[in-house]
Amino acid sequence: MGLLSEGSPLSWEKTKELADHVRKQGIIQFINMYHRLKDRQGDILKWGDEVEYMIVKFDDENKKAPLLLKGNQLLEILNQKEAESPNDVKSVWRPEYAAYMIEGTPGKPFGGLLAHFNIVEANMKYRREECQQLLEPGEQLLTLTSYPRLGCGVFTEPGYVTKPQSSASRSIFIPDEVIFPGHPRFKTLTRNIRMRRGEKVAINIPVFKDSKTADTFVEDFSQLGDDGESQKAALPDHIYMDAMAFGMGCCCLQVTFQACNIDEARTLYDQLTPLCPILLALTASSPIQRGLLADVDCRWSVISASVDCRTAEERGLAPLKNNKFVIPKSRYDSIDSYLSPEGDVYNDVPIIHDENVYKQLREANIDHLLAQHIAHLFIRDTVSLFSEKVHQEPTDSDHFENIQSTNWQTMRFKVPPPNSTIGWRVEFRPCEVQITDFENAAFVVFVVLLTRVILSYKLNLLIPISKVDENMAKAQKRSAVREEVFWFRKDITTSGQQNGTKLEDQYGAMTINQIINGKDDVFPGLIPLINSYLSGMDVDADTHCSIQQYLKLIQRRASGQLLTTASWIRQFVRQHPSYKQDSVVNEEINYDLLKTIDGIQNGTVPCPELIGPSLVSKTQETIPTAMKKAYCKADNKC
Template identity: 40%
Template structure:
């Protein structure tokens, strides 16, 4: 979630006067980075993952599972008295948007193929969090605190979803949500300010309408919406913003309070980093669908399986004019200009997507790329484009310049008073301000001005893969991370031969498709017909075909070649099943294979089935407290590899379950 500078974050109305300054300075900082690091080469394939957890408070007596906002001090401990413990375990903890959230990464990046170490490291992170939470005295007789890696808490925003007394005896003036008290937000001033600034710039509360799953007794409207008279005009927006047949969400926390799994990879040099970014573009929607884990929001079953568009809407700071729609309440949002000042109001651009969305542009810079592939409507900041192209520090080529010129159409939404004056030769603060609040399915991460070719102590050019939904177990999270790593290694190893380009518009299309319920079983996605040809021809394929087809499938064209190159197999990944050394990697691959062929469910499907088959389910699409409690308990058992109720077998199938129950990680043997 970006840097956490100490200092005073400015409210939108005070910060907006710095917008142009920050953007201009940010670009100068970027130019110094290019000047320093463009010629860097031969960097190793270092990489890492980021896992997000929710801390839960489970009341075993009243049978309620709640988000836990009372133990965020453990982040402080991990940074201080428990830092040695983190270091020994090679892990790092980071703050996230939710006060109930933890993020954890390996302490130092992985180097190439890591076999079981990733899972072992993930397990250490979870164990440390558990260990710390266990040390807090609990107030109730039968109560426990646990970290859980669940993409969305199904009852977020419902009655008693937080372990807090009387959340509604005071106003939540930061988000002004009808459902989320401000106490869900991290206490660091950056987060509430960000929340307020997005709302004020937009000129309305954020508004997310998620299709509701329709069952026999599902009400026509989201009946959790209520009338309130705390805030003018926000409380008057509800009727206009919500829609029949949809779940209505109205706060940043619904999106940024969800958890994901991200992977960052270092490329040997800038050209390979650009190639890697471009080649991964279409993997993002495919893996969003392949990792689907979010079928319920705010106590309702949704008619979709993933979190993505919820976050997208939850941080959508665009004014109505930028979105090309009328304001909800014209009286309060004059000409749909939201919180723009007079000068900015004169240069409003139409912006098709939220700052959290699918990638916009290929970066180009390799022999396979053709400019016609960038075939979507992508506004750019012309002034920034010109500067990037024409300067005496490090002129960029058009395609790369366009990428940054697009990121810089956004305004800074988190400005610290103390950070306005920076030395552009050494700081990337202003550049990172825009870069780290453009949340796309991939992120192209430039290094810093320190990254001159001879300085290998600092990171080089990296690409981050961001679509994955977090999985319940360390086994699954290691499996998805390993799978993406193998694809990346394959791309970097055979970059001369693999052409994975299809038109960008088809990737946008795939991103929509990836949201659909059971997309993994029922949908078709654009996929390249052949990665060996110079053209950009694609067809629509099922997920099963995209992964398993013997000609163009991911296993045949990415996984087998790289495993062969490493000398792990002769021709097919399934040979790993008889390997002693890489047996667990076989099961990582098998998990993805079985899910994408529909043999075993995604977490989304597992959770949906659990809810719909629960005795307390009334065919009204509602997730009651009891259903939620039982679901969380099941999730916790699965996380702990406890199959006493056959839940692991339902999620993983018999073969994977048997393997997991009888084979410890080699590091633990």
């Protein structure tokens, strides 16, 4: 979720008044950090995943599965281990936006050894069991991107009613009690994003038109306390949502890498950017929004709109008067520019940036591309500020991170924290979370291996930023993996400029199957390249077996042999006996779907169409035993 400063949140009026102060001080802090750390060298590869979970309570008697607002209670217990032995924990737990959510990461980063790839899944299983042990019978931890009936009546345990006239979000669907109560940042963000925008956020996602869905799908919100604002904002044939929780209440899977220096971090930031839409499509897992089947498979547009604090002027709906810029995107969206010198020629989209900030950065001897990137981030206002953090030293970083961490983009370029052993890092952010630890581990291992291949083979995956944006739109479409083609670079072993190839001839339209598995005489395929890299490495048998299983899952997803999670969920709903072909996902369908998902993730319900036959029989080893073996091999202490 980003920076979690402690303190007393300021009102929006005071926060707005201090916005320029935060920006000015944040830029000074960045300049100081940059010059202190720009020559840092020799950091080794460290990496780790972030998995977000949601907590559900199964009511078997009434066939209901509401969200359980218990995240804060779990964190109080889970964080005790870290507080007592911070250097000796296998997992670290953090709050997330919703009270039914919790985020788990490895207790320490994984390293550069190939054997570490054999720890990822074991650690994920450990995290799941560690948290699950704290839950009561019938309460389950699920890795589910979006809760199907979020915002439908009373959907939580305990249940609450909405207060559209007085709540932080003014939502007619989501009560404030859904927001995580243990940190003031979350409710403050909700209130301030709405107030900065000048109205409630408006999320409109196309509804899936089934055989009995109304020809013109329009809902009536008058019985929900709507004062007319929601009815006006809702589009025909769309699922309308009106609160930050619909987006930030989704779960995702992220990976962060430490680079050896700033240049390598900038290279990875760029080279992974064209892969963001591809991984978004492969991990698609959210085809239901507010109890209705959507005509998209991903959360991305939902979460982008849920935190869109742009005013009508900034959205181009009114002439600029009180604001400086017309801003094409929400603060949660795909990146707008590459950072490495090789990427500059592919920056074909106008980059809205603060010219004064850019000039200040250039005068501080920060190169054009990085200065432009920071000046682009700093067109945004702070939307959360604490009284204790207003006045800071130039050597601090909170004002910089305040802006940086609320630019939620597909990639994040991360500056080393002050007084820390942590180096320059890159965060890969597009993936939707999967049902099983096996799937989540597969995508983490795949992305990390790609970084090794990119750096070892000096690959060039760059295409124009405008084409990445086109791919992001395609990636969210229903059945994108099977039905869409994506722009992707054809010759990935040269820079293009070296052999005189025209820009438009360097890339072409490919299916995800061709990108992942290869296309004869056109593209070698990402997984064949990974296998070529591995063939020259000394990999122990267990690690090799694990990696190959992970790669097979991704190969089969890409080829269409296996379903994406979104396609599987959509199929489950449409085949359910109580589904009426009207796009509505009722309580019974929701209950049966989540029960089945719980069975799949704990290994009691086979699902070969989603994860393949090889996973139907689970190992009988206990998780602590599996963890001990994995760490033993990785640390070469067996």
